Amino acid sequence: MLLKIKNLSKTYDSKNYALRDVSFNVSEGEFIAVVGLSGAGKSTFIRCINRLVPFSEGEIFFNGENLHNANRYSLKKIRSKIGMVFQHHNLIEQTTVLSNVLHGRLGETSFIRSALGLYRKEDKEEAYKLLKTVGLYDYKDKKAKTLSGGQMQRVGICRALMQKPKLLLADEPIASLDPVSAETVMETMKAVNEKTNLTIIVNLHQVDFAKKYASRIIGMKAGKIFFDGTPKSLTEDIIKEIYS
């Protein structure tokens, strides 16, 4: 079991719960889409997995390690094994595409090396390879801000994959993209999932995308898991229920 979540709860003000008693397990190679209304707790949930948001109650085991007990050093190690893609890509726009991809290696690179740009040779080659697979190799020396939204998101995925992650988290990666770019981004993630058996958890608010690409869908409502099953078993009625 790659990820084991037991009775996870999160509250920001000790009154209202953003997450309430969430439990489930993830095996290697799954492509999970989390759907639900905005405000249902999808974003908080995905950020608890790498403790960008500290959770209030419950336990998370990633690869057998308990996240709750992790100190600052081991937390960094765990984070470096979990890649993350964001809605607004969150690239450092003033630096080059290549540097942004190489940022994925920061957790494994000392400050002196990263500051002087002395990334390992195999890291640079890996970055070239990843950029080639998403078709952006020719843009590697361009400033990130010159790219389109869809291109930036693909660079964001490269940065996450650069971490050689065991798990890829994606928080609304296509929410601010046009339909064509959204397709490309989802295709890219699906391809990675199939080729390298990388486990992916992605927050989406478009159910049609979830049904098309995911192998398992989790529906969240008011901080709780409302549905957990295959895309086929997600019926129109359940969808209505989730989005009501």
Next chain:
Amino acid sequence: MNKKILYFVLIAAISVLPFIILNVSLLDIIFSVPSLFSFLFDNFFPPNWNALDGNFIIVRNTILFAIVGTCISALLAFFLGILISEYFNPFVPIRLLARFFVSFLRNVPIIIFASILVFIFGIGPLIGVIALVLGGVGFLARSYANNMDELAQSKLEALKSTGASYFQIIFHGLFPAFTPAWLNWTLFAFEINIRISAVLGMVGAGGLGLLIQANLDLRNFRRAMALIILLMAIVLIVEFFVNKLRERLEKGLPYVPIIAFIIVIFFISASALNLNFQTFIQRLSNAPRILAHFAIFDFSVAPELLAALFTSILLGLAGLVLGAVFSFILTFFAAKNTAPSLTIKFSKYELNLNFLPFLIKGAIALLRAIPSLVIILMIIASLGFGYIAAVLGIAFSSLGYLTKAFIASVEEQEEAKIEALKSTGASHIQVIYHGILPAVSSVFWRWISLRLEFNISDSISLGVVGAGGIGMLLARAIRQSNFSYIATGVFIIFIAMFILELIIDKLRN
């Protein structure tokens, strides 16, 4: 990559050269800081509050100068702004003339104007007001004009398309649309003027500066400190209320009553100051005759003046380098999104250092409340005359200014980008270096270049109060009524500052 190295070498050279040419060692400067603080602590504290007795009028006048000076310059600068604006003044010769005049006012340090005015008109409150008006117009007219041109390109186009006449556009378009910016810039000028008003006294133009300098000269440090603390309190209180007013205005407080209120305050202040216009006008009739003296340049003294100016520039630059380096370091300990959560463990005791940002921000706010010339005078009083005192004084005032600006820029950065780098497992310092630095570095350079202009102006002014550089030569010439020397000096300062401004503008773009 090569370009990067070139920039790096260039910046390193510009940073190191002033210290080499002035022949001051960086180590000497840094090691003099502890003795500076111990001197300040031993000799300036506790403050002797008796110094405030009987000086109420002078303190009051310091505030009133700033109010009256700012109001008059806001009005004059509005008309000059229209004259400078490309949109509102199609007559190129008049525009260039106005631009030249404003640029002259902006680029010659206000202390120099004040000391020349004292020389022409004698000592008195009116001189303080006039000096503030000259400096205020120089600062405001350009800011106003930039804003007017921006408005013209956006909102006023629409009015023009309705067939409105020139004066209709000004009355129905420019007045209402420009008022928020007008008020905002004017409030900003007021915050600056309250500091300047407190130093004008040093050259005899009345106000708190006279008392501070006299007490420092007589080595009555505890009395001087009481006055400096009073000055800091005034500056902080003024800033507090101006900020409150700004917030209210942003939330939609109507402008018209505020402006009416300001006008009332202006008349009350002006009458309280008891400005003696009659003697002023009498003396003014002499002005053309005196100004005629200034029309003669004496370029045989130019080499001497240029060498002194060069020293002033180097002092300003050296202070900038020191101030910028330390601001840079302090910033990341003080900005709320980059401050490390430090806990020092000592056997079983734990010391939490989360108060560090508050401490730094508080210290910087206090430092900023003291006008740079006063900081410089305090340091000169402690360490004696010399380049070390001058550089350190300029460095401290740069530190206050830059740290505040840097922190604001860093705190503006989106949390999301920091989060993204954290999620890769990057360390704290990597998040700062790879995530925040690329985003803020160009803004940082802009602040540094802006500060350079202030620093050079400060280092010229500090000569006027007796600390070397071109300012000292000018002060001597003023005492000796050497008109052609003064004229040449002011001209050289103007040209140098003008060129500097052009270079910095180019670099900024």
